[in-house]
Amino acid sequence: MNTESNTRLLVDTLTARRDDFLAQWARTVGEDLRGRLSMAELGRELGELYEALLRALSAGSLDSHGEEFGETRSLLIELSRNRARQGFTPTDTARSVFALKEVLEPSLTGDADSVRAYLQFSRLLDDLGLLTSEAYLRTREEIISSQAEQLLELSTPVVKLWDGVVGVPLVGTLDSARTQVVMEKLLQTLVDTDSTHAIIDITGVPTVDTQVAQHLLKTVVAARMMGARCTISGIRPQIAQTIVALGIEFGDIPTNASLSDALRQALKEVALDAEDDVRGLL
Amino acid sequence: MKDYAAASTSTETVPVATSGDVVSMRQTVRTLAQRCGLSLVHQTKLVTAASELGRNMLVYGGGGVVRAAPVVDAGRSGVFVEFRDKGPGIADLELALTDGWTSGNGMGLGLSGAKRLVDEFDIESGPSGTTVRIVKWGR
Ligand SMILES: Nc1ncnc2c1ncn2[C@@H]1O[C@H](COP(=O)(O)OP(=O)(O)OP(=O)(O)O)[C@@H](O)[C@H]1O
Ligand SMILES: [Mg+2]
Numbered sequence: 001m002n003t004e005s006n007t008r009l010l011v012d013t014l015t016a017r018r019d020d021f022l023a024q025w026a027r028t029v030g031e032d033l034r035g036r037l038s039m040a041e042l043g044r045e046l047g048e049l050y051e052a053l054l055r056a057l058s059a060g061s062l063d064s065h066g067e068e069f070g071e072t073r074s075l076l077i078e079l080s081r082n083r084a085r086q087g088f089t090p091t092d093t094a095r096s097v098f099a100l101k102e103v104l105e106p107s108l109t110g111d112a113d114s115v116r117a118y119l120q121f122s123r124l125l126d127d128l129g130l131l132t133s134e135a136y137l138r139t140r141e142e143i144i145s146s147q148a149e150q151l152l153e154l155s156t157p158v159v160k161l162w163d164g165v166v167g168v169p170l171v172g173t174l175d176s177a178r179t180q181v182v183m184e185k186l187l188q189t190l191v192d193t194d195s196t197h198a199i200i201d202i203t204g205v206p207t208v209d210t211q212v213a214q215h216l217l218k219t220v221v222a223a224r225m226m227g228a229r230c231t232i233s234g235i236r237p238q239i240a241q242t243i244v245a246l247g248i249e250f251g252d253i254p255t256n257a258s259l260s261d262a263l264r265q266a267l268k269e270v271a272l273d274a275e276d277d278v279r280g281l282l
Numbered sequence: 283m284k285d286y287a288a289a290s291t292s293t294e295t296v297p298v299a300t301s302g303d304v305v306s307m308r309q310t311v312r313t314l315a316q317r318c319g320l321s322l323v324h325q326t327k328l329v330t331a332a333s334e335l336g337r338n339m340l341v342y343g344g345g346g347v348v349r350a351a352p353v354v355d356a357g358r359s360g361v362f363v364e365f366r367d368k369g370p371g372i373a374d375l376e377l378a379l380t381d382g383w384t385s386g387n388g389m390g391l392g393l394s395g396a397k398r399l400v401d402e403f404d405i406e407s408g409p410s411g412t413t414v415r416i417v418k419w420g421r
Pocket of ligand 1: 210334339342369370371372378379383385386387388389390392393394412
């Protein structure tokens with residue numbers, strides 16, 4: 001008994017009893033998912049899968065990693081992604097695949113050939129079921145990392161505080177990825193709002209170490225290159241003492257204990273700039 | 283320096299393999315410092331030193347393990363933290379502890395700054411790794 005006759009036997013059975021098997025498969029899975037998916041949608045999904053499986057088997061293959069199962073695999077990955085988004089567990093999804101074994105089981109005639117073919121088919125379904133778990137995990141990871149990115153965006157607001165003054169209230173840690181986002185947003189907002197002053201407020205940054213300091217300095221340099229004046233505010237007493245002990249120097253960058261002091265200072269400068277402009281026109 | 287963590291029953295062990303681990307290690311050290319009654323300034327200095335040493339361990343030592351424990355000695359109480367990596371070590375300790383010296387593109391202030399931020403600082407380094415031990419005492 002070789003692979004070829006095994007697959008032929010399977011193809012014959014699966015073709016002859018297609019409607020019967022499909023209906024039963026959909027019913028089993030539907031019960032398992034307790035009506036959390038419409039029967040119509042389920043029927044369509046499983047139908048496509050069934051046809052793809054049948055086509056691969058007809059090509060004479062029982063190797064889930066083989067080329068013949070490419071279509072089956074992509075259907076399963078898609079199914080798994082959809083289920084992940086709909087909130088099903090990876091077990092739910094894998095069981096949908098395994099359920100086809102139960103469907104086929106009663107059709108076993110008991111002769112050696114049919115048993116061997118069934119065992120091979122069931123091994124194939126095991127592999128395909130595991131594939132859905134892997135795809136599920138990958139999808140979850142994608143969802144999580146895209147959420148982390150969104151969070152990053154959300155937690156780095158750049159706001160116009162006043163005409164000509166932009167504020168960046170930083171909260172949390174300032175790593176390289178975050179610095180990049182902050183910097184881009186700050187530069188864009190300076191341009192969009194036609195501002196000349198930026199205040200970076202670090203009240204919400206619990207630890208200012210050399211890495212954070214380096215990132216702050218980089219951001220200030222970038223803003224200055226756009227012609228903006230930059231202030232760092234929100235330097236709490238314990239942070240000030242720590243920065244000094246570390247040996248970090250902010251050079252000629254103005255610093256303030258509070259955001260309101262920094263804003264007052266910036267507004268004064270904006271007003272002076274405006275006066276200069278007027279004088280320049282006369 | 284004595285391994286205070288070995289003697290303590292409430293030692294916290296935190297593996298550091300990613301920059302996210304450095305953040306959670308910092309939180310562990312901060313919580314411990316608060317529990318041991320360190321002032322806000324002392325807490326901040328200790329956590330910042332831990333941040334520097336933890337990141338060095340990650341960047342130059344390929345990651346490692348941090349152990350933190352409360353210490354009580356001669357009526358004083360404080361926090362002990364050990365950073366141990368199995369990286370290539372520091373060839374010239376004196377140079378590495380010089381302000382502004384970096385082999386990469388840092389500020390070169392982490393090691394020397396951490397030393398200034400704590401009360402006791404002990405470093406051992408060789409080809410099989412680097413171990414830094416620090417203590418910050420409460421007032
Ligand atoms: N655990 C370690 N293993 C190997 N080399 C280290 C380790 N810690 C520090 N070094 C070496 O010592 C140098 C100085 O460290 P230090 O932390 O002072 O500066 P840095 O990390 O380069 O910059 P930063 O100011 O951002 O901390 C490093 O550039 C590195 O070459
Ligand atoms: Mg460093």
